[in-house]
Amino acid sequence: KQEVTQIPAALSVPEGENLVLNCSFTDSAIYNLQWFRQDPGKGLTSLLLIQSSQREQTSGRLNASLDKSSGRSTLYIAASQPGDSATYLCAVISGNTPLVFGKGTRLSVIA
Amino acid sequence: DAGITQSPRHKVTETGTPVTLRCHQTENHRYMYWYRQDPGHGLRLIHYSYGVKDTDKGEVSDGYSVSRSKTEDFLLTLESATSSQTSVYFCATLGDSQETQYFGPGTRLLVL
Numbered sequence: 001k002q003e004v005t006q007i008p009a010a011l012s013v014p015e016g017e018n019l020v021l022n023c024s025f026t027d028s029a030i031y032n033l034q035w036f037r038q039d040p041g042k043g044l045t046s047l048l049l050i051q052s053s054q055r056e057q058t059s060g061r062l063n064a065s066l067d068k069s070s071g072r073s074t075l076y077i078a079a080s081q082p083g084d085s086a087t088y089l090c091a092v093i094s095g096n097t098p099l100v101f102g103k104g105t106r107l108s109v110i111a
Numbered sequence: 112d113a114g115i116t117q118s119p120r121h122k123v124t125e126t127g128t129p130v131t132l133r134c135h136q137t138e139n140h141r142y143m144y145w146y147r148q149d150p151g152h153g154l155r156l157i158h159y160s161y162g163v164k165d166t167d168k169g170e171v172s173d174g175y176s177v178s179r180s181k182t183e184d185f186l187l188t189l190e191s192a193t194s195s196q197t198s199v200y201f202c203a204t205l206g207d208s209q210e211t212q213y214f215g216p217g218t219r220l221l222v223l
Contacts, residue, residue: 034212043201044154044214089154091212098144098169099203099212103153 002027002094006102013080014110021075021105023090028068031093035064035075038087038104047088048075080109114138115215117202123221130189132218134202142205143185144212145169145177147198154201160185192222 003026013019023033032051036044048057048064050073056065063076077084087106091099114137124130134143145157146169156169158177166177174196176188189196202215 032210036214043216044203046211046213049211091154098142098156098159100156101154103151 002030002092002097002100004090004092004100004102006088006090006105008105009103010106010108012108012110015080015082017080017109018076018078019080019107021077021088021090021107023073023075023102025071025073025092025100027094028071029094030068033064033066033073033090033092034099035062035073036089036091038089040086044089077107080107082109082111085109115202115204115213117200117215117218119218120216121219123223124192125223126193127191130192130220130222132187132200132202132220134185134187134215136183136185136202136204138204138206138213139182140204140206140213141182143179144203144205145175145185145187146201146203147171147196148201148217149198157187157200189220192220194222196220197222 005024007022034049035047038044050057050066061078066073085108087104089104091101116135118133144159146154148154155171157175160166160179178186200218203212205212
């Protein structure tokens with residue numbers, strides 16, 4: 001059974017700092033991995049999707065990497081801003097099974 | 112956001128009453144999902160559908176049923192609501208390319 005773990009559970013940083021969020025998964029036979037953002041009381045917004053054959057994806061100040069063999073992914077946020085404050089969720093698809101989510105990292109960027 | 116709407120957005124009901132939540136999508140996506148989100152548990156899959164009239168159970172399906180009679184609609188029914196089903200319910204879709212999964216805005220359900 002696939003399990004996804006995100007560390008840390010919560011993170012508080014000053015504005016402008018670069019930061020890394022971590023995601024690990026137990027079964028390396030994944031189809032793809034997605035990073036989502038969730039604002040309080042809102043739904044999930046997809047940030048980046050990495051196919052199993054890819055090593056990383058970039059969108060603006062965000063960069064996600066994938067190391068399938070070690071079962072890990074990182075989300076790098078450059079020059080953090082207060083607007084980046086949200087919960088970030090990692091999820092994987094393995095074969096025909098639907099997305100399995102981690103419990104998220106709650107990020108606070110302090111102005 | 113793949114044009115996903117959920118109704119109702121908020122509902123308060125009493126233990127033992129039936130409740131139906133509706134998810135509607137406009138993108139003709141094949142796959143549809145129902146998740147619940149609870150503090151300390153994250154998002155957990157209740158049921159999913161891979162086509163009209165084709166559904167399967169997820170991780171936490173007990174006490175829930177689903178129906179999909181049209182591509183665009185996926186209904187989640189709590190046959191007899193219990194307080195443990197108080198949660199935020201999210202609907203999601205996935206297209207045939209099986210890439211990005213899109214989520215609806217959620218339904219907050221309180222069972223008293």
